[in-house]
Amino acid sequence: xxxxxxxxxxxxxxxxxxxxxxxxxxxxxxxxxxxxxxxxxxxxxxxxxxxxxxxxxxxxxxxxxxxxxxxxxxxxxxxxxxxxxxxxxxxxxxxxxxxxxxxxxxxxxxxxxxxxxxxxxxxxxxxxxxxxxxxxxxxxxxxxxxxxxxxxxxxxxxxxxxxxxxxxxxxxxxxxxxxxxxxxxxxxxxxxxxxxxxxxxxxxxxxxxxxxxxxxxxxxxxxxxxxxxxxxxxxxxxxxxxxxxxxxxxxxxxxxxxxxxxxxxxxxxxxxxxxxxxxxxxxxxxxxxxxxxxxxxxxxxxxxxxxxxxxxxxxxxxxxxxxxxxxxxxxxxxxxxxxxxxxxxxxxxxxxxxxxxxxxxxxxxxxxxxxxx
Numbered sequence: 516x517x518x519x520x521x522x523x524x525x526x527x528x529x530x531x532x533x534x535x536x537x538x539x540x541x542x543x544x545x546x547x548x549x550x551x552x553x554x555x556x557x558x559x560x561x562x563x564x565x566x567x568x569x570x571x572x573x574x575x576x577x578x579x580x581x582x583x584x585x586x587x588x589x590x591x592x593x594x595x596x597x598x599x600x601x602x603x604x605x606x607x608x609x610x611x612x613x614x615x616x617x618x619x620x621x622x623x624x625x626x627x628x629x630x631x632x633x634x635x636x637x638x639x640x641x642x643x644x645x646x647x648x649x650x651x652x653x654x655x656x657x658x659x660x661x662x663x664x665x666x667x668x669x670x671x672x673x674x675x676x677x678x679x680x681x682x683x684x685x686x687x688x689x690x691x692x693x694x695x696x697x698x699x700x701x702x703x704x705x706x707x708x709x710x711x712x713x714x715x716x717x718x719x720x721x722x723x724x725x726x727x728x729x730x731x732x733x734x735x736x737x738x739x740x741x742x743x744x745x746x747x748x749x750x751x752x753x754x755x756x757x758x759x760x761x762x763x764x765x766x767x768x769x770x771x772x773x774x775x776x777x778x779x780x781x782x783x784x785x786x787x788x789x790x791x792x793x794x795x796x797x798x799x800x801x802x803x804x805x806x807x808x809x810x811x812x813x814x815x816x817x818x819x820x821x822x823x824x825x826x827x828x829x830x831x832x833x834x835x836x837x838x839x840x841x842x843x844x845x846x847x848x849x850x851x852x853x854x855x856x857x858x859x860x861x862x863x864x865x866x867x868x869x870x871x872x873x874x875x876x877x878x879x880x881x882x883x884x885x886x887x888x
Contacts, residue, residue, distance in 0.1 A: 533576035533646055534558060538566040538592060539608070540584040544633075548579065551635050552642065563587030567595055575603075577645055579629075582609040582620075593623045602656070604649045606641055608633065671837055671852070675719055679712035736781065736864045740774035743782075743814060743885075744807060750786045751805065758794040766804040772814055775885060781861035782885075785869070788854035789818050789881045796822035796879070812887050813867075819880040825873040833871060834859050 534556045537548045545559040558573060560566035562584055570578070578596055580589040589607050596603045607620050610631035620628065626648070627641050686709045689695055695702040748767070755761065793803045802821040807814065825833065832838045837852040862869045866886045873879035 534574055535642065536560065536566060536569060536573075536575045536578045536580075538563070538578065538580040538584070538589070540581065544581070544608075547633070547635075548638070551638060555642075563589075563592040563595070566592055570596060570599065576649065577642060578603065578605045579642070580605065580607060582607055590619050590623060593620065593625055597624055602649070602652060604645050606645055668837065672723065676716065679716040679719075682712040683709050683716075736778045736861075738776040738778055738865075741777045741779050741782075743772050743775050743777070743816070744769040746777075746779060746783055747786060747805060747807060747816060750783055750790055754787065754790045754794050757791070762800050763794060763797055764800075764802045766802070768804070768806045770807045770809065772807060772809055773887065775814055775887060777865065777885070778861070781864065785858035785861045785883070786816070788858040789869075789883070791854070793818055793820035793822065793879070793881075796820065798822065809887070813884050814887060815885075816883040817880060818883075819878060821878045824875045824877050824879055825871070826875045830871055830873060 532554055535548075535552055536558045537545050537552075538560045539545050539548075540561050542561070545561070549557040549559065558569050558575065560569050564586060566578070566580065569575070578592070580592050582589040589609070593605050593607065596605055601624075604626045605624075606627045606629060607625050608629045608631055626645050629638055629641055686705050689705070695705065747769070751765070751767065755763070755765070790803075790805075797803060797820045804817075804819045806817040806819075808817075809815070834855050835852075836856045839852040859869050862883060862885070868884045870882050871879060872882075
């Protein structure tokens, strides 16, 4: 049997700060480390194989590994852990002063070394400093990621706004220079185009304001009993009116569902994104069907459309921030590519799930499942 142990150490006044994985083939060394590191949650493994299994199954903040063990060295473990997570923190324990071993560990990005026999004060200090560096690295990565998202969002917004503004601006310039004859049919076409672009621009601003509010309210959740049939019907009517498309054939199959504990505003938002996409990509005379039902402990909503579908290679990307299906490659698909990202987040906050089945040219089916309890 693999030796996988959990040791939380002696009772200390402080809550666990982080999770340390101690890897050593000597049980006494592991036990001693567990006692010294009583302020942390300590996982123990007696081999590289067991350590990797634990690392993949648990959240680990720092790996403390011996250099020589049966079945694989600490350097082997270091390589595997860094491959799984390049930002992982690994401290190597060694009783050898061989420069080649140390150089190999440094080459594989070891974060620190501790000599055996262990100096317990040095052990605690090294771990504290390594975790501090890890925290700083993570903060810097978060800042960098946030900055990248901000730049992508600003670029997307400016691109989305530029096209309708340009169209309206050209019309106004031509009117000012007297290029249009009011009796010319082209003049009326230009006016209609400008009205359409102004509507598109207004909708973009509305979407932008809505998503700014969604980002603010994305963490909290407040549930109360709701009639899911009523919510779905309201969202369906709203989406149809927004698209002004009454030629799409609708098929709705409600079910006698019990009241469901929901944050109604968040579930409405999630459903709106799904049903809005069904209208957006179904064309002028498509078909949209909605089916509601329940299993023993959950309810489900299935939204199917006869639209353009999604290529298999893109299905996994549709829940990413700012990703949009753009079949005509115009760059002017309405919205900002945030709808499905937040729809999935809100559904997950309810303990539910959302999945997509689709094939290019053959429509899309979205299934939402929510727990009853």
